[in-house]
Amino acid sequence: MSLNLIIIYFGYGLTFFTMGLVILLQYKQFSRITLAKNMWLLGAFGITHGLAEWGVMFTSLKINLVLQVNTLFWDRLIEVIILYISFLFLFEFGVRIIASVIKKLQWLRYLPWILGGVWFINFVFFGFADVNIDYWLLTSEAWSRILICFPGALFASIGFLLQTEELDRLKVPQLKILLIRVSLSFLFYGLVAGLVVPNAPFFPFNWSPHLLSQYAPFAVPVVRSLAGGAMAYFSIRVMGTFYYEYRRLLEGAEKNETLSKERERISRDLHDGVIQSLYAIGLEVEEVSYLTSESPHQARKSLENVINRLNGVILDIRFFIQDLRLSHRFQGGLKQQLEAQLDHFSCVTQISGQLILDPSINELSLTSEQLDHLHHIIQEALINIAKHAEAKEAQIQVKIVSNFLEISVKDNGKGMELSTSLTPLTGIGLKSIQKRVQILGGECSWESAPGVGTRLNLKILLLDKYEESSKN
Known part of the structure; x- marks a missing residue:
């Protein structure tokens, strides 16, 4: 075997080994997707098949460099066995995908082991028979390609197409096109790796494709390398779709937590x-x-x-x-939130609402937690106005003074005797306001007198993030 062909086999093996390694590293054992649960078989196929092709390369190097020629039989024997195991992984992957989608075809799960058993019996029988060793190993490799590799690649190709419906729920862009491409790459590989087999003097090994390797020795490994490269590329692309499943699960967990x-x-x-x-x-x-x-x-x-x-x-x-x-x-910032609250307040109570905002409020960025606390504080203040104030109008004023957000909620109702201390305020709603203001790291006070209404004053320290944006 020439040096160029050795390099081709090295690249061929590297392609499959890399595919298997990437798939196993990204394998999602706990995924709900059928394809993801069985991708480890495809990863195992890639690793073992890459090792088998590297075995061909190392054997050729030994022959070219005349190194340890007495071990060539064992090297070749190990190559054939590893190749057989790799095709079994591919076959098992294909039938599992199909059987999981079409429940009536559960019997397919036994097919890899039946055909694999036939190959193994043939392998052992000819191993003990009085036949040429090279002939035995060549026919064993050829049978593994026809009996196991070709149907395995064919079933894997069909299996990828059957996954379209299940993967559609992930809403991955151009998913169908990707699955068609990976399916075609496996079908192409099945043709060039499963039907183009080593030459032997009887059918089906004596048909025309072996002439290709006879007159164009580079053609078969090159074409197989191209098919393997396409398989590796599209298989890894399919693995990327599982990220969308992870994102959906994460979003679902966040929604459940919320x-x-x-x-x-x-x-x-x-x-x-x-x-x-x-x-x-x-x-x-x-x-x-x-x-x-x-x-x-x-x-x-x-x-x-x-x-x-x-x-x-x-x-x-x-x-x-x-x-x-x-x-x-509700969606938006503080301004939109207050506008929506006042609209609802006026709709429910028929009390006129007025909102006065400092222009700098439009640049204010608050966290969702801060907005939520402010929403409930304002809501509680408006409820108190509706229940106790006998007011005709309610007003919310918001402004920024230094590094503080100042909010006042006042009404023109009957008012009451009240000091600025919070000590006399024992109502549940007022305690809730006080607690939420403390969480925000602020302070609150009330102003009221008979006949002049009531006013709630809030003073909340702004985030450092806003301070930096203001300086910029």
Whole structure:
């Protein structure tokens, strides 16, 4: 064998070995895709087939350099066995893919072992028979190509085409074209590696393709190398589609985590707000039942209070429902969030809403967590206005002073006697505001007096990210 042919076999083996190594490194054992679960077989085929072709190269080098010629029989024997094993991996890969898609063809799973067993019996029989050793090894290689390699490559080609429907859900661009190309590359390989076999003096090894290797010795390994290169390239491209599955699973996990947090928040808000209020109303109703006989006048006043509190709970529930709808529909920054909240507030309560924004707010970038806390703080403040203020108008003003975001929520309602300290504020909603402001690393205060309405002031330290962007 010439040096050029040795180089060709080296490249041929390297192509398959690289394909197998890349596939095994990217193998997704826990993937839900049928193709991904069985790609390890294709990786094993690539590794073993590359080793078999390198075996041909090393044997040729020994012959050319006259090194350890007495071991050539064992070298050649190992080549044939490794080649046979590699084709079994390819065959098993093809039938598994087809059988997983077409359930009626489960019997195909036995075919590689049946034909592999036939080859092995033939191999052992001729090994003990009184035949020429070269003839035995050549016919063994030829039978492995026809019995195992060709049907294995054919089934693998069909299997890739059958995966189109399952992989469509990944929404990978041009996936069908990629699967057709990898299918054609396996079919082409099956023809040039499975039907073009070493020459032997009986059918099917004495047909015309062996003449190709006789008159053009470079043609067969070169064509097989091209087929192997196409297989390797498109197979690795197919492995890339599993990244999309990983991304879908990651997105699903993030959605589940978000849903879990949302459920916890809803449960907490219901428990701390509506359920607590209903429990308190239940106690008042029990008190009314005792007062009806002893003090009807006081019972009537308590009943009016119960009705007012029930109306407040109904308003809480309406805001809660609107809040859920808003959280699923809202997208954007602080400006869009406040506009949407005021629109919903005015729609539910018929109280006019006004939003005053500093122009620099458009450049402000807040995290989703900050936006979420601000959303609930503003929502709680608006609920308090609707329930207690008896106001005609509510106003939200937002501005940036130094490194602080300052937000005020005020109304023109009846107001109340209130110091600027938070100590007297024991309501659940007001405690929720205070807690969320503390999480944001800010501070809050209330201003109110009878007849002049109430004002909530928030002061929150901005992110360093915003400070840097402002400086730039």
